[in-house]
Amino acid sequence: MKKINRVSLIAIALILFSCDDVLEKDITNDMVExxxxxxxxxxxxxxxxxxxxSLTDSDKYRxxxxxxxxTKILDSxxxxTSLTYPLPHGEYQxxxxxxxxxxxxxxxxxxxFSVIESTDLSNQQIILKSPADNFYTKNSTITCNWAVLTMADYYEFELLNVTNGETIVFQETNITNPTFIINNTNLSAEAKYKxxxxxxxxxxxxxFSTSTFSVDRTNPNQPSNTLPIQNATFTINQTINFSWSILADVGAIQSPITYTIEFANDVNFTTIIQKNDVSTATFDKAFTTIGSYYWRVKAxxxxxxxxxxxTAFKFIVK
Incomplete structure (x- = not known):
């Protein structure tokens, strides 16, 4: 019987135990300060x-x-090595x-520790609710919401166009409710707003608490099918790579794009036999039934x- 050399033993160990398990340091008896x-x-x-x-050899914290x-408030x-979190008046651990x-x-x-209400607002923050930061919309109005700050008598609001630099679009003072609707007059331009x-x-x-959103009303360009080419032929159960291209739109804001690829047995897509939403301009699929198929994509x-x-492309599975 041949001897198993040292290299072989190491290889076996790496198969039995993941590399991370082998290399990570045991911090079981350590404690965060x-x-x-x-x-x-x-x-x-x-x-x-x-x-x-920070705790040596720790890469995250619970x-x-x-x-x-x-009662558990947060488990994250x-x-x-820091976290700012809103908490109402009360006692906590x-x-x-x-x-x-x-x-x-x-x-x-x-x-x-305890959280105490104070009339001094200088160390307090407005907690924004919606829209979420970096939100994209095509709507002509947006409703901004924030959490009530008990010790505030009123709120002051500003809207800025930050697409190129910062330009004040609108200001409002003496808002008494924690909500404000930005109308279509102030959102007339495609732009990134703060x-x-x-x-x-x-x-x-x-x-000031701040958040951004972008108004984009320009439709994405029509995608162009790349592969497989028109009338390409494949064998049953063969994995086929579908890919396409698209030009960037010409609007002031180019929102991130996702794609929907659809398959049918007729060029008019009377009955869609499958569709998938994907984040990249490529998709792999194998077909288990012989026949002629068509595929198309929208963004x-x-x-x-x-x-x-x-434009729909035809392919054949034999």
Whole structure:
């Protein structure tokens, strides 16, 4: 019997255990050190910034926040060593642990803290709800929403066109409800916009909270089928690569595009036998039934604009 050399043993070990398991350091007995909030700290704000020291050989952290009755508020895995999170007035507890691909550290010692309402708005923030940051739309109006800031008497709103530099489009003061509708007059241009909101009372104000959205009303260009070419022939069960191209639209905003590829047995696509949504200009499929097929593609951008279908191509499966 031949001896198994050392190289072979190493190869076998790598097969039995993933590379990550072999290379990751065991952090089971380690512990993350909290920086803030510390035990019994009182925070006069509507948001809390959680900070902790990095843990060697940990590439992510699981943070948990509880009410004092043990109701879980947050259980999240993040890669940073800080997190800013909105919390209403009340008493809370938090802890954190480090994680890598193969191991988890012990949880940190738990810290109790409290959040206190304050009339001083300078350390508070407006929590934006919608539209989400980097939102795309073709609509002529947009409704902006944010969380109520209890100690604010009113809000101030700004809309800026930030496509090229920053130009103020619209300003509004003395808004008393946490919502504002931007009308079609102020959204007449295709552009990237930034909306800003701050809370104000008689003695202080918050910094502006900001978010962006883009207005895109230009349809994507018609895709062009590339492969397989017209009347290409394939064998049954053969994997076929479908690919196409598309020119960038000429609008001020080019929203990200997804594609829908459709298959039918007739050129008019009377009955679509399959369709798939894909994020890239390529798709693989094998056909298990002999016959003639047609394929076409349309493009849809994140704003909801839709292209014309590509010219249908025929292919044959034998």
């Amino acid at each position: 909290l920086i803030s909030p510390i035990n019994y700290e009182e925070i006069e704000s509507n948001v809390v910034t959680f900070k902790w020291n 943070i948990q926040i509880f009410k004092t009755d043990k 895995l993040i890669t940073k 938090w802890r954190i642990r480090g994680e890598n691909f193969a191991y988890q550290s012990s949880y940190s010692l738990q810290a109790d 909306w800003k909101i701050k809370g104000v009372n008689g003695t202080s104000e918050t910094p 849809t951008d994140l704003a909801g604009n839709i292209s014309v279908y590509s």
